[in-house]
Amino acid sequence: MKKLGLLSFATCVAVSSMMAGNIEIASDLKISGEAEVRGISVKGDTDTVKKDKQVIDSEITLKLDFKTLESVAVHTSIKLQNDAWGDNSNDTFEWEEAYVTVPFNENKLLIAGRINDTYGTPFYGSNGDKIDLALLGYTPVENVLLYAFDFKAVEGKNEDQNSFFGVNSNGAGVGDFDAYGLGGQVTLDKLLVGGRYVYLQNNTETSANSNIYNEATSHMFNAFAMGEIAGLDLQTQIEKRTGDKTKSSLGQSDEKMFGAYLKVSKQISDLNVGFAALTTKDGYVSGENLPVSYLTNDELGTAAIGRVGSYGDTSIFALNFAYDLTKELTLESNVALHNIKDATFSGINKDLKITEFDAGLAYKLNNSVDLSLRYALGSFDESSLEDMQTVVGAVEVKF
Secondary structure, three states, X not given: OOOOOHHHHHHHHHHHHHHHOOOOEOOOOEEEEEEEEEEEEEEOOXXXXXXXXXXXXXXEEEEEEXXXXXXXXXXXXXXXXXXXXXXXXXXXXXXXXEEEEEEEOOOEEEEEEEEEOOOOOOOOOOOOOEEEEEEEEEOOOOOEEEEEEEEEEEEOOOOOOOOOOOOOOOOOOOOEEEEEEEEEEEEEOOEEEEEEXXXXXXXXXXXXXXXXXXXXXXXXXXXXXXXXXXXXXXXEEEEXXXXXXXXXXXXXXXXXXXXXXXXXXXXXXOEEEEEEEEEEEOOOOOOOEOOXXXXXXXXXXXXXXXXXXXXXXXXXXXXXXXXXXXXXXXXXXXXXXXXXXXXXXXXXXEEEEEEEEXXXXXXXXXXXXXXXXXXXXXXXXXXXXXOEXXXXXXXXXXX
């Protein structure tokens, strides 16, 4: 059952009308992007059955931006990606983002289209996933934004009500999930603070003998803060979900997910020292690029244990260090302790501890090119598991 919110409908009319006429561009087309090639080596037990794997992957992102004479901003992003895993069947060429920002009546704006979901910090479960969004924003006073929105959380990608959404969600099926919400944010000096409520409606069509219950609902309460306060760099976010959730094999059950995250760091001369802590409970799953350790970050260590929370209630405590040896060369080190309750990781079903040690370096070759080499060791307290090791060497070019 496909549903279209009133805000989405109004947005479609506005955008279609704009595209139907002649667009006068106020400024030259801006082209930007990045290209990255990574050499990856993985050994030991990880979230994939493939062990002792050495591969090269690459991706190119091309972004196009321009504004009209009426200050309407148009943004598009195309990604060409060679997936590291498998038989190259997952290589992609996709239109990653395509949206417009329409300001009107001096203090209002409309955003609509396909967009990467980056609400709050990287801990947010859908961070980086692509959604179809329509958002109406209002700025009553300077540095304050209030907004209402709806977005297509899942469209045909899966049937289960996962803890993260967007077209990157795993699985295949006829899922149909719509989300509606209200929120706001305020900038306090160098600190951004925000919060929102999201109502998720599961509209998935089901057959008479299916175990999937449509019309399940979820209520999501989320708050975050990020920026600088008292000389500290701060990232923190908390989310609570209640209501009903569905799973094709189990049917409908109560939802009570919870996730909380904190990262604080301080620059002391050439040394950056940080501390990170997080917890996930009752099925909450984090974003895929957490800046907590290499093994929790898909870019830095291939997220070798998957998204945090995927294998059970998880808590992580980490220390982060980065030292600028020269203006161009930075040395990195992390120590992290992972605790997973009743872990379903790699065929086991018991409490699991992972002690992680990271070491890396990043070198800025020039203003456009960065080189990096990073090593991560994840040591298990379970003798049946082989310690995981990842090495990622990367060349990144920004233009």
